Amino acid sequence: VSAALADRVLAGDARAIARAITLIENEDAAGADLVRTIYGRTGRAFLIGLTGPPGAGKSTLVDRLIGDVRRTGKSVGVIAVDPTSPFTGGAVLGDRLRMQAHASDDAVFIRSMATRGHLGGLSRATADAALVLDASGKDIVVIETVGVGQDEVEIVRTADISVVTLVPGAGDDVQALKAGIMEIADIFVVNKADREGADRLVSSIEATLSLQTLEAGEWRPPILKTIATSGAGVSELMSAIELFRQSSAKPRGSLADRRRARGEARFRELLARRFVAYVEAEVLPPKAFESIVDRIASREIDPYTAVAEVLAGVLQLPNYQITKSPNS
């Protein structure tokens, strides 16, 4: 089954792509098998990360970008990372609404991701879904996130290009700039630029950027104004993305460096998760995992000591010093 699914994904079959991403989202082992199978066929798509606070008009902007990409004949896949609860059903509804405009276009695939698993579940699922779209032959893959969380910022930071979208008058300008996204931007977009305060926001970003010391020849993030609802400024945004892609003046390392950083994050995260799953399933006797958690909760043992004991046991290192204190 899995090999057939992989073949259909590689052939660009939209239903197979959707099925593959569902497997990934559900943390089904078949999803991991699939990623393993297709991995060698990835690395060709250009990955655009787009983030910004809620209400910045990111979805509309991405829809406009899709239109622009399609006019150049290229195919595009979109993953909208959305920490929506199934309770509200926002992701599914949003998908349906957004798919409408491009429903008859086979070269466009849009999917929302909403995972509520353990720590890191969302970034893992997003990374794997991007690999699926890449393997399916999409020229451009856009990952759109609500950019205030650490995981979400991490997703966008390791894309081939990071676009940060801000909006005038969304409460306090400084507040928006504070959200850990200033330093990850390769391009700033001030969307809803017809609103009052757009120029003030541009000045505010410029002022903050001016504090940053650029090395000679380093890329200076441009600040673009768009009105996504009308499409104004979108082709300029596409041009800026293309300019960045071709420029050698990259901040935070070359394209190769970023792809390496993605590989490293993926390896660390997977190694950690698989080890914990192994300990839980194979090492600790039934109920022992729960018993440790109970003892931590009741303050009978602290988590550091508990982890040191379990690690020493699993690794059969009786005196492994878990905390390498420079003082000890």
Add this chain to the structure above:
Amino acid sequence: VSAALADRVLAGDARAIARAITLIENEDAAGADLVRTIYGRTGRAFLIGLTGPPGAGKSTLVDRLIGDVRRTGKSVGVIAVDPTSPFTGGAVLGDRLRMQAHASDDAVFIRSMATRGHLGGLSRATADAALVLDASGKDIVVIETVGVGQDEVEIVRTADISVVTLVPGAGDDVQALKAGIMEIADIFVVNKADREGADRLVSSIEATLSLQTLEAGEWRPPILKTIATSGAGVSELMSAIELFRQSSAKPRGSLADRRRARGEARFRELLARRFVAYVEAEVLPPKAFESIVDRIASREIDPYTAVAEVLAGVLQLPNYQITKSPNS
């Protein structure tokens, strides 16, 4: 040094608390030692998680809550989780401004946390900082986060009570509700309630809540209106928090269940991190870690296979089947 610091933290010394949190934030081994030492003296504080989108007035609301708590004679510690970059310096500036109002009050400790380490670094540091404040004898510990990221939601979700703050007219109401925070709220606060659209926002929350099936006797999250700048509604919020604290009608489990969930998250995260650090430092020969990452980045090997090989080697299990596929 560490034992002396622990003693001073336990005595409530503000400078020692600040120093301890800095060690934790810097991922210094002495920070872990400290938490290990004080852990048995924690579990007494009541932990309030407060989240909401940027611009919802969370800081002002927390300042008002501090005032209210102090009038009852209780001490309070605040951790403002802020994924701010050091580049903008927002956290430090914010701290200074906020500390002013309570600078002469020894029973109040306020600290912003901004960690940009590996995945999970922020939630780990926040959890440990909360333990420090707990051990220092603070009766109430407030963790304030910008609630759109998965990590941040996780931090608040496992608090003893979760307060979700929304604000009228912050773009699209549905957007605000979508951000994965609907289902974690024990109390909703509509702040800036003198703004246009406040009643519409309350209705919108009520409508969404009405879709949720409550079990008999289950806590129904109240929706409170506040104007943090004037203090209106803040004492009602404190009453609601107290009511929840005393009520047995808790959603998502009892206080003990939540504390157990915090213990479990802490144990899993620490076990994972320590294992990866061990593999990197002790198992893989120099350069081998980097070489694996290079091979993943160049598509020579997929991350799943790489992890399976490393795990099998470390655990000395030649045929350990890493992916437990139901199909294989």
